[in-house]
Amino acid sequence: MSVMQNNTLHQQARNEFDRWQAPSDWLTISTLDMHTGGEPLRIITSGFGPLIGKTILEKRQYFLEHYDELRKAIILEPRGHSDMYAALITEPERTDSHFGVLFLHNEGYSTMCGHAIIALSKAAVQCGIITATDGANELRIDTPAGLIISTIMMNNDVVTDISFVNIPSFVTHHQQKITIDGIGEVIFDIAFGGAFYAYVDSEQIDLDLSVSNSAAIINTGKIIKQAISGEFVIQHPDSADLSFLYGVIFVSHKQIIDKKSHSRNVCVFADGELDRSPTGTGVSGRVAIAHANGELAIDQPIIIESILGSSFNVKVINTTKVADYDAVIPQISGMAYVVAKNEFHIDPSDPLRHGFLLR
Secondary structure: OOHHHHHHHHHHHHHHHHOOOOOOOOEEEEEEEEEEOOEEEEEEEEOOOOOOOOOHHHHHHHHHHHOHHHHHHHHOEOOOOOOOOEEEEEOOOOOOOOEEEEEEOOOOEEOOOHHHHHHHHHHHHHOOOOOOOOEEEEEEEEEOOEEEEEEEEEEOOEEEEEEEEOOOEEEEEEEEEEEEOOOEEEEEEEEEOOOEEEEEEOOOOOOOOOHHHHHHHHHHHHHHHHHHHHHOOOOOOOOHHHOOEEEEEEEEOOOOOOOOOOEEEEEEEOOOEEOOOOOHHHHHHHHHHHHHOOOOOOOOOEEEEOOOOOEEEEEEEEEEEEOOEEEEEEEEEEOEEEEEEEEEEEOOOOOOOOOEOOO
16 A cells, blocks of 8 residues: 555545534533633633523522533543633623623632633633724623723734733731641731632742642642641631632742742642642732732732743732721733634533543
8 A cells, every 4th residue: 555545544534533423412512722821711602501690609609509510521531630720601790791701620610710811801802702902902701709800902903911900809817827747837828819828938848839849739738728727717808608718829939930020929729720820819819918018019010920930910009998908909911822622522421421530
């Protein structure tokens, strides 16, 4: 058989595989996959039925009660992985919003997600959800945390920057101490930037924040999260649903790749997910801590790196109050990229159709 004949047969086989169609009784879920600073976002575009509820929080509760197995199917293996993250587009809650969104991860549901807002903003322009022109363009997204407004900067029809103003962020615990077996004494702050995080100086516990040490980072983050959650009360002044420790963020001013960077954030959240980005809600809590310590002035921008060296620009644009807490209004900017369009199928006879997780 000649090389040309062999190549023709290979192409014919590929064509046959390409003709495969899902049976009519299978569920098909379509997604647009993106990343922000390396952190994945799987935007679910079809396959889920309507969510009942007037507010985003009501829709989230309906999703939890009726579609949680589909969350697992689209997030977990074999369609996803332990660090997958997704966004489900919903009808807007407000008449002047462009759309609503629910945030999904391996453990459940986030209230707010900065890297997702950045990716959704890029996609909204590229998909024509908003008609963008050169200069600043506004996108209004209803989230479980409330209305988030992002700004997409355009130049010659190209997205050059994406920023959003986050919800008020504040510090609840300052320089607390806990002793943990195998780690020793850990000094930490707790701040809210859309979720509660414990912030730990990586040098204090001699933790290498390089990619090669990711398994140890995840394990250490899970241990610290469990220990703090067991001994400290985490209480949001306005919402019981937010009153829990979502993750641990390891901070380093020494382990930075770019000399222009202020510091590095490495976040372990949910059930051991390691954020590839600097974490939008996480950097919001960081600037709340820095401002409370007198280290960061209003409108003073800083660059915070991720474990990959990808970065967010962040600054405090105003101050406010949340109940009795002094709070800041953070602005975060970054960039996102499309990586794939996917069509996932769920065979009703597949015993593993709703996914599984090995880590």
